[in-house]
Amino acid sequence: MANHKSAAKRNRQRIVRTLRGRALRTRVRTSLKNAREAVAAAGTEEGSKDDAAKAVQSASQLLDKAASKNVLPKKRASRLKSRLAVSLNKLSPAG
Numbered sequence: 455m456a457n458h459k460s461a462a463k464r465n466r467q468r469i470v471r472t473l474r475g476r477a478l479r480t481r482v483r484t485s486l487k488n489a490r491e492a493v494a495a496a497g498t499e500e501g502s503k504d505d506a507a508k509a510v511q512s513a514s515q516l517l518d519k520a521a522s523k524n525v526l527p528k529k530r531a532s533r534l535k536s537r538l539a540v541s542l543n544k545l546s547p548a549g
Contacts, residue, residue, distance in 0.1 A: 475525045482516050482526065486534065489513040493541045503545050510538045 456462035492509035495501030514535045521531035 478525045482520050485513040485516045
């Protein structure tokens with residue numbers, strides 16, 4: 455229990471930020487999973503490289519947003535984006 459008005463306010467802010475961060479983190483994880491699946495599917499005959507590129511771009515945007523809001527560390531977001539781009543670029547151009 456907070457003993458000061460300022461401490462009570464900080465507690466309210468913490469709760470809101472935690473919920474927003476949790477929602478964004480969940481969206482990031484789902485987007486990463488979808489992007490990885492799209493890249494894997496593009497390696498076979500059932501997927502296209504364009505769909506994989508769109509999924510990777512969407513995941514990269516969400517990673518940037520999460521990093522800017524300190525939901526993820528900036529270097530982790532950068533590393534994940536880089537690994538997605540490398541996996542996408544390994545696909546053949548005709549894919």
